[in-house]
Amino acid sequence: MGKYILKRVGLVFVTAFIILSLTFILMKLLPMDRPIGLAPDQLRYYNTQVRLGYMVQVQGPLMPGQTVDVTVNDGGKLYYYNQVPVMRQYLSWLRNVITRWDWGVSSRIERNVPAIEIIARKLPVSMKLNIIALFVSVPLGFLFGIIAALQKNKLPDHIISTGVMIFISIPSFVFITFLMLFFAYKLEWLPSQWPPEGLSWQMQAKAYVIPVMALSFGTIAGFTRYTRAELTEIMSSEFLLLARTKGLTKRQTVIRHALRNSLVPIVPMIIGQFIGILSGSMILEALYGIPGIGSLFVTAITNKDYNVVMVDMALYTTIGLFAGLLVDLSYGIVDPRIRMGARK
Numbered sequence: 001m002g003k004y005i006l007k008r009v010g011l012v013f014v015t016a017f018i019i020l021s022l023t024f025i026l027m028k029l030l031p032m033d034r035p036i037g038l039a040p041d042q043l044r045y046y047n048t049q050v051r052l053g054y055m056v057q058v059q060g061p062l063m064p065g066q067t068v069d070v071t072v073n074d075g076g077k078l079y080y081y082n083q084v085p086v087m088r089q090y091l092s093w094l095r096n097v098i099t100r101w102d103w104g105v106s107s108r109i110e111r112n113v114p115a116i117e118i119i120a121r122k123l124p125v126s127m128k129l130n131i132i133a134l135f136v137s138v139p140l141g142f143l144f145g146i147i148a149a150l151q152k153n154k155l156p157d158h159i160i161s162t163g164v165m166i167f168i169s170i171p172s173f174v175f176i177t178f179l180m181l182f183f184a185y186k187l188e189w190l191p192s193q194w195p196p197e198g199l200s201w202q203m204q205a206k207a208y209v210i211p212v213m214a215l216s217f218g219t220i221a222g223f224t225r226y227t228r229a230e231l232t233e234i235m236s237s238e239f240l241l242l243a244r245t246k247g248l249t250k251r252q253t254v255i256r257h258a259l260r261n262s263l264v265p266i267v268p269m270i271i272g273q274f275i276g277i278l279s280g281s282m283i284l285e286a287l288y289g290i291p292g293i294g295s296l297f298v299t300a301i302t303n304k305d306y307n308v309v310m311v312d313m314a315l316y317t318t319i320g321l322f323a324g325l326l327v328d329l330s331y332g333i334v335d336p337r338i339r340m341g342a343r344k
Contacts, residue, residue, distance in 0.1 A: 008328065012321045019317050024093055024310060028086045032069065033304045035107040039074035044112050046070060046081045048105050053092025055081045103314075104307035109299060115307040119293060119315060126292030130281060132208060133215035138270055140216075141223020148224065149231035150254070160224060167221035173283040176214035180288070183210060194289040211288050215281060226269060230262040269327075 035045040049055040058068050058080035070081040083089070096102040103115045110118055148160040184192035190210055195203050234240065235258055243253045282294035289295070293312055300308040 005329065008325050012325055016314075016317050016321055020310070020314055021090065023313050025086060025090055027306045027309065028089055030304070030306070032083060033107045033306050034070070035111055037111050039072055041111050042072050043074060043079060045105065045107055046072065046079070048112065050081070052096055052102065052104060053084065054089045054104075055083050057081055103311045106305055106308050108303040108305045109296070109308055115305075115311040118296065118308060119311045122291060122293045122296050123315070125290060126281060126285065126294055129208065129211055129285075129290065129292065130215070133212045133219065134270070136212060137216045137219035137223060141220045142227050142266075144220065144224040145227020146231060146259070148228040149235065152232055152235075157228075161228075164221040164225050167217045168225065170218070171283075172214045172218060172281070173287055175217050176210060176284050176287055179210045179214055194291065211281070211284055211290060214284055223266070223269070226266055227262065230266055231258060234258045234262045 035042050046055060047057075050057050055070075060078055060080055062068065062080065068080040069083050072079045072081075084092075096104075101116070105112050105114055106118060144160050144164075148157045151157045180192055183190045190206050191203065195207050235254075240253055240257055243257055244250070248256070281290075281292065282297055284290070285292045285295035286298045293315065296308065297312040297316075299305075300312060
């Protein structure tokens, strides 16, 4: 078991290293991200790039025919910079991240602010939003799935199954659009945009209702479908028939045996569904004005703020890979018959 965990953790780090390395190289092959702002801000950014090993400063004046990548005019004084080759930038990036945990600074979103600092400020909002959505989705998904399985081929099952087909096929950003139109603009019960900091806790609490509902609908439908499928299969198994012949009531059979066995493949899904909610909140955060890592990722891509994109990519990649690891390990916890890394 211990060797298996170490092997999987090592595989996670190797996979993350490959994904982030390819992402860095591909982004450096794109047109260079040029900072906005006055000349002093631009000089500060480019000097940081020189310090990190991504650029070199060229001493002027330039020779006839000599070209440079960047020219900054600060009150009539010219400063010249060139990018170093991509592989040299890549090696510098590895050294900076491994030795100093330095991911560079933002060029556009928050000029010259460390990218890791921006992500750290935005992360709590996204995590809180997604965790609330998960806590709402899991019990409701289980409940509807159990009802549909116990009432198989009856009216409640048909209603729930139809709702699952509808809600599972509509993305969260479509839900939030309709929720905003109905609850915020038509009824005016809830805020139409994420409120600024400093308002009352009641207003802050209301702000979570629309995005949590939009994130939860699809997840509830997913849990309902899987719970119904697993419980239906268990209910028709031979060991439940044996339990009934021994004198157990249908309720006792369901609670003691059917539910416990049906949850074995479903419980690890909770971790995977959290990743699905987290990735699905990107566009949703941008639409509702939520200051989280999802909307930050969209803004960073739009503004070509590559250092912020890299940190956001690293965060999503790490969460996704470790979630996959936890899913694998959770199978061995909820089902004792599974032995991690066991040889046949």
